[in-house]
Structures are given as structure tokens and as C-alpha cells.
Amino acid sequence: MKKEKEKYTKDRKNSDAVRAKKHLGQHFLKDETIAEKIGNTLTLEGYKNVLEIGPGMGVLTKYLIEKDIEVIAMDLDQESIAYLEINYPNKNLKIVEADFLKCDISELFGKEQFGITGNFPYNISTQIVFKTLEWKEQIPEFTGMFQKEVAQRICAKEGSKTYGILSVLAQAFYDAEYLFTVPPSVFNPPPKVDSGVLRLKRKEDFSIPCSEKMLYKVVKTAFQQRRKTLRNSLKSFNISDKIKEDSIFGQRPEQLSISQFIALTQKLEKDAISTDE
Incomplete structure (x- = not known):
């Protein structure tokens, strides 16, 4: 890790500072307008903690830390972690090298409520949703970017061809809203498909009368x-x-x-x- 930090000095803020890694499903967002727009998808109603999954080089992180909230940016990529620690030494930002799917969420914010957002790696995006459902008691809101068809599937209503397992299980506990579409051209490297940003807001009464x-x-x-x-x-x-x-x-x-x-x-x-x- 020390070598990685030495490699990424403060004057290296260009788009090639961190390599996108195919095995991690990385596609770095490079459009500031869209990053700011995603940063504003969280309403922050009733909570002041946010977990960003897959921050990369912090294009979304920079808009989150402008808010009066506590932010944890979690990534598996050591290059990204090193770059973030050098370029974003903010008091309200904690940078964690970990796998969200394997981490103990209770160690992040204790028993406090927190929102989740991010430009999610496509190869684990549905697994991220399922883990969020496991911790729904602590997660009142979830927003982020998925492969467009996955985002549409999560938000689909009955009668739709895309309506399925993800739709039913997510919407049993959250109100789902498809927000906007993002083209491949705003990523480095560009994915082969469009992306979609959604919002899940936990229902006021999210208990269900069955197992x-x-x-x-x-x-x-x-x-x-x-x-x-x-x-x-x-x-x-x-x-x-x-x-x-x-x-x-x-x-x-x-x-x-x-x-x-x-x-x-x-x-x-x-x-x-x-x-x-």
C-alpha cells in the first residue's frame, strides 16, 4: 500500500492515474455533471451517513463530501484506495479497502442508519442489492448506477417482461424509481451497454406479514x-x-x-x- 501511495502524488489527477481493471468490472465515470447528479439522488432524509461502493478516483465522492454528512468510500482496488487517500484527505471521509459483499456492515456505522450509493461494478451489482436487503433495517435509502437493463428490472412492475425476482424482493421493502439513463461515452473505458441510475427508498412500514x-x-x-x-x-x-x-x-x-x-x-x-x- 505504501508503494501505491508514493506512486500517486497530488499532481496526478488526470484520467489515467488509476487503471480500470476488467476483473473488478471497473468503468470510471468521467462526466462531472452526471457525477454531481448521482450525488444528489440521495435525499438524506433521516440519516447523515453514506456508504459509497466502488469510488474509483472519486468523481462521485467529491460531491458527497461537500454535504454535511459522514462518508465511507469502500473499494477493493488498492490503486483507487491509494489515489483517494492522497487526493481526498477530508475530515468527513473515511476510505476503506474492503469487499462490500464480505464485510460486516455493523462495523461501518455501528447501529446508525446510512444510505448507499455508487457507480456499481456490473458483475456484482445484483449481489449488492441482495446484501442491502439483508441489512434493510439500517439502510433507508439506496441509489446508484447499474447496467440499464438491471436497473429497469429492479424497478419493473407486474405485467412487464422484465419483472422478476429482483423486482419483487426489492419492492417488497423499498419503493423503486428509475431516475435516468447514462450513455457509454461518459465512462473510461466505455461499457458496451447503457447504464441506468435508480433510487430505492425504504417503505415507511417495511415489515411483511409472512416469513x-x-x-x-x-x-x-x-x-x-x-x-x-x-x-x-x-x-x-x-x-x-x-x-x-x-x-x-x-x-x-x-x-x-x-x-x-x-x-x-x-x-x-x-x-x-x-x-x-
């Missing part, structure tokens, strides 16, 4: 055979004849709203109990 584990299992099983009706795709749940004829089982998964998936999970839970009896 979360069971909901996840129902949703994932249903969408694994999305062209089949639920009566066929959920056969592994050993549905009793008593509820098998319920009209909901004649539908395909993309036809069900979030509330209907929760209601379906409740039916299956009750059915499992009565069958066991």
Missing part, C-alpha cells in the same frame, strides 16, 4: 419457470388439493403484484401448517 425466507423461496421458485402457471411451478411446495384450485395458482408469476406474492406466501405457510397437522 421473509419463505417469500424469497416462493418468488425464486416461481420465476425459475416463469412461463408456467404457479400451480405447476410451485409443485415442490406440495400444495394441498384444498387450496390448489385457488385462482391465484392459475396465474403466471409476472402477473402477480408484490402484495399478491405476499398473500400467496401466507397461503402456502398456512397450507403447510394444516397439512402437517
